[in-house]
Amino acid sequence: MKIKSLSLRSIGPFIEADMEFFDDSDEKPPIVLISGENGTGKSIILDAIRGMFGENYCKLSRNISRKEPKGSYITIQIPVSECLDPCDLTENPADHLTFDKEIIRSKNASPKGMKTIQKYKLDRGESDHLRRKQLVLFYETLIKLQQRQIDQGRKSLTRDELEILRSFKQTDHAFSLMLSLLLAKIGY
Known part of the structure; x- marks a missing residue:
């Protein structure tokens, strides 16, 4: 580095x-x-x-x-060239970073992933706390939307409800990579 x-x-x-x-x-x-x-x-x-x-x-x-x-x-x-630039949409962060529960890790020991974690201090306790808060917000939203779906007797979420969930993975949203991977994992 x-x-x-x-x-x-x-x-x-x-x-x-x-x-x-x-x-x-x-x-x-x-x-x-x-x-x-x-x-x-x-x-x-x-x-x-x-x-x-x-x-x-x-x-x-x-x-x-x-x-x-x-x-x-x-x-x-x-230098940003040493790590991922969160504003650069040409490179997929998921190629270099992964999440294990709320902990961020370098994927396959990617040097760029490790440098990104160091630069943005993603391995610090404060970041873990912020990630947990974001996960709680995400899960609260998901549970509320699924409960509404059940209460209304629907088989799936509406388009608007899906957009609410997908908004968590927009690049301008905090921890968008983590939430993007989580949404894919649970089928949204």
Whole structure:
């Protein structure tokens, strides 16, 4: 994976720091060397990167956040060419990603799938919570529509009801890939 840039705000000795490792015009990204005097923040840069990619902050070797009123934050930019672009409709995310219950996984160890999970932090607990919330909303909608079908003595959902379910898999909808796979799995 190639990190394009890193921004640190109120992290360790860095009040505001923007580091660009390469730009889009570079044919081959350079090798990045981080050097400096003792105590200048080299390890904190690495800890910040580790923290962004899922390392539990409690396990990091030091507390890297400063006690600032505006708060601390870290931003890492990874080129979209390294992973799936959710706005690019030419590539099928299902070729690289799959869902096991509410957990997202790289399909067949797809490098692009793994990089997409890392870039969008899809393996974090917060994402799992949001996916669960979306699944609950989907299942509540499905149950309500199926109950209406039963109450009205129909054999199938109406066209409008099917459209409501299918709206969950539109690309502008949160977790559309997961819900698209789920709809296919249950026959809608």
